[in-house]
Amino acid sequence: MTHRIDIQAVSKAFGAFKAVRDVSFSLAEGEIVALVGHNGAGKTTLIKLMLGLIRPTAGTVRVLGGDPAADPAVRARLGYLPESVSFNPALTGRETLAFYAALKRAPHGQVAELLERVGLSQAADRRVRTYSKGMRQRLGLAQALLGAPQVLLLDEPTTGLDPALRRDFYGFLDELRAGGATILLSSHALSELEGRADHIVIMGQGVKIADGTLDELRGIARLPTRIRVRLAEGEERRLEGDADWRPVNGHMLEIDAAPEDKLALLRAAVGARIADLDVTPPTLDELYAHFQDRQREAGQ
Amino acid sequence: MRTILVIARKEIQEGLRNRWVLATTLLLATLALTLTFLGSAPTGNVGASALDVIVVSLSSLSVFLVPLIALLISHDAIVGEAERGTLLLLLSYPLARFQVIAGQFIGHLAILAFATLIGYGAAALALGLGDGAGLAAGWPAFALLIGSSVLLGAVFIAIGYLVSTLAGERGTAGGIAVGVWLVFVLVYDMALLGLLVADQGRTVTGGLLNALLLLNPTDAYRLLNLGGEAGAISGMAGAASLSAPALVAALALWAALPLAAAMLVFSRREA
Numbered sequence: 001m002t003h004r005i006d007i008q009a010v011s012k013a014f015g016a017f018k019a020v021r022d023v024s025f026s027l028a029e030g031e032i033v034a035l036v037g038h039n040g041a042g043k044t045t046l047i048k049l050m051l052g053l054i055r056p057t058a059g060t061v062r063v064l065g066g067d068p069a070a071d072p073a074v075r076a077r078l079g080y081l082p083e084s085v086s087f088n089p090a091l092t093g094r095e096t097l098a099f100y101a102a103l104k105r106a107p108h109g110q111v112a113e114l115l116e117r118v119g120l121s122q123a124a125d126r127r128v129r130t131y132s133k134g135m136r137q138r139l140g141l142a143q144a145l146l147g148a149p150q151v152l153l154l155d156e157p158t159t160g161l162d163p164a165l166r167r168d169f170y171g172f173l174d175e176l177r178a179g180g181a182t183i184l185l186s187s188h189a190l191s192e193l194e195g196r197a198d199h200i201v202i203m204g205q206g207v208k209i210a211d212g213t214l215d216e217l218r219g220i221a222r223l224p225t226r227i228r229v230r231l232a233e234g235e236e237r238r239l240e241g242d243a244d245w246r247p248v249n250g251h252m253l254e255i256d257a258a259p260e261d262k263l264a265l266l267r268a269a270v271g272a273r274i275a276d277l278d279v280t281p282p283t284l285d286e287l288y289a290h291f292q293d294r295q296r297e298a299g300q
Numbered sequence: 301m302r303t304i305l306v307i308a309r310k311e312i313q314e315g316l317r318n319r320w321v322l323a324t325t326l327l328l329a330t331l332a333l334t335l336t337f338l339g340s341a342p343t344g345n346v347g348a349s350a351l352d353v354i355v356v357s358l359s360s361l362s363v364f365l366v367p368l369i370a371l372l373i374s375h376d377a378i379v380g381e382a383e384r385g386t387l388l389l390l391l392s393y394p395l396a397r398f399q400v401i402a403g404q405f406i407g408h409l410a411i412l413a414f415a416t417l418i419g420y421g422a423a424a425l426a427l428g429l430g431d432g433a434g435l436a437a438g439w440p441a442f443a444l445l446i447g448s449s450v451l452l453g454a455v456f457i458a459i460g461y462l463v464s465t466l467a468g469e470r471g472t473a474g475g476i477a478v479g480v481w482l483v484f485v486l487v488y489d490m491a492l493l494g495l496l497v498a499d500q501g502r503t504v505t506g507g508l509l510n511a512l513l514l515l516n517p518t519d520a521y522r523l524l525n526l527g528g529e530a531g532a533i534s535g536m537a538g539a540a541s542l543s544a545p546a547l548v549a550a551l552a553l554w555a556a557l558p559l560a561a562a563m564l565v566f567s568r569r570e571a
Contacts, residue, residue, distance in 0.1 A: 014570075051391075051392045053388070053391055053392065053570070054570045055570070072394045072395060072396055073394055074394075075392060075393060075394040076394035078392070080389065080392040082385065082388050082389050082392075084385065085385070085389060086384055086385040086386055087386060088314055088384075088386060090314055090317040090318045091310075091313065091314065091317060095313065099306065099310050100393065102302075102306040103303060103306055103307075103390075103393045103394070103395060104393055104394065105394075140389075143389070
């Protein structure tokens with residue numbers, strides 16, 4: 001497997017402030033990676049390092065086999081959407097996109113095509129000044145897709161998008177991934193990323209706290225899975241076994257199952273007369289909170 | 301090169317859209333026309349070409365106005381884009397940083413050149429329509445006026461970029477730009493005059509004076525326009541013994557050095 005982006009032992013300090021400390025990870029072809037962390041965790045610094053806008057204090061950053069800071073040509077195959085993207089308000093959407101297309105040497109025909117794709121065809125000849133936040137975000141996405149990039153770096157891409165557009169957005173990403181593109185998403189909207197990101201990198205205070213697929217992270221975190229059953233009519237409010245099922249409003253029972261007890265508890269539940277069963281594995285939100293807490297404890 | 305032209309084109313497009321081009325052209329044309337009509341009244345028939353009179357009045361005006369306009373356009377170029385958040389995206393494109401400054405320079409200079417040519421050209425045209433006499437004799441000086449005004453603009457656009465790459469905030473850049481304007485346009489000459497008066501010609505020789513005049517681009521511009529034939533009316537002729545090519549070279553250097561410095565500072569900066 002070839003690595004599109006390879007970050008090895010990278011540190012970046014701004015004066016005395018260490019924005020990123022000894023971070024390593026790599027991104028493969030055709031995967032969607034979520035870069036998760038609170039504000040100031042070093043996400044944007046990492047993205048700027050990958051774009052070659054800043055140079056690492058220590059370690060190496062390789063993007064598409066080259067050094068992005070030394071060789072601007074690498075950036076021709078990258079697409080970037082900055083957090084809260086802004087454009088010159090005096091130009092129209094079409095003019096703005098045509099400008100970026102010319103800079104990236106993308107075919108001019110892509111301008112109309114991408115405007116259509118992000119749903120801005122109607123507004124293309126209006127000035128960016130009149131655009132809503134969501135429309136500017138869509139224009140930002142369109143510019144990131146210019147020139148069919150092999151790597152997309154998207155910093156908080158779905159802020160300001162309405163739910164329908166969010167769905168379209170993740171639709172684009174799946175198409176791009178199918179075409180072999182590597183996509184890095186940084187986001188706060190963790191629930192959105194669940195089931196969409198192949199690989200998750202959790203950052204906290206400049207350090208990588210966890211890195212893996214959602215299942216791997218669940219394995220590491222050992223957070224309980226919540227099992228909830230609704231009992232059939234007339235059934236007594238208890239289940240076989242010595243586990244501590246908690247009654248929940250009326251005919252429901254609930255338990256937080258540790259990973260090794262999960263199957264036994266499920267068998268017990270299915271064996272009883274139940275009307276319904278819900279299994280909720282720990283969400284990305286919960287995993288994130290868990291890793292954050294663990295890091296905080298380790299820091300103390 | 302194509303990248304530079306793409307950026308220059310966008311700069312011009314923005315200038316047209318936000319009315320910079322229109323405002324500058326109208327301002328220069330209005331002032332030039334006012335001077336043309338007011339300025340020709342007192343000369344009567346003194347034998348000086350009407351165009352020469354205009355050259356003297358316009359160059360005195362340009363020495364104040366052109367640096368001001370140039371700094372107004374340029375001081376915001378980098379720091380403004382950075383604050384609006386458009387710079388980060390631009391730099392993520394496959395381009396080198398000097399290309400950004402080179403493109404902006406070409407674009408801004410084109411805007412200024414257009415405004416000067418049309419604005420001052422309107423004055424010459426109005427004069428030609430009113431009274432054709434003396435135009436033929438005066439046009440080389442007039443062409444020099446337009447050319448050197450654009451060059452003076454280039455100097456201050458370049459200085460503006462240097463300010464813009466060094467300043468951390470737009471407000472700071474604006475303040476420094478005003479300071480630069482005051483120093484070069486007003487303070488420097490007053491200080492120089494004071495020095496000459498106090499010195500009574502003891503230590504400040506002709507050679508030193510020439511050097512001091514070349515150290516200020518606006519003085520080089522003044523000498524260039526007022527030292528020639530048109531200068532006979534201004535009383536500046538023979539004030540200093542600097543040739544026109546030397547003055548043009550000084551102005552070109554004054555444009556090239558800050559521009560190169562701005563590119564260097566910008567390339568090393570982390571964004």
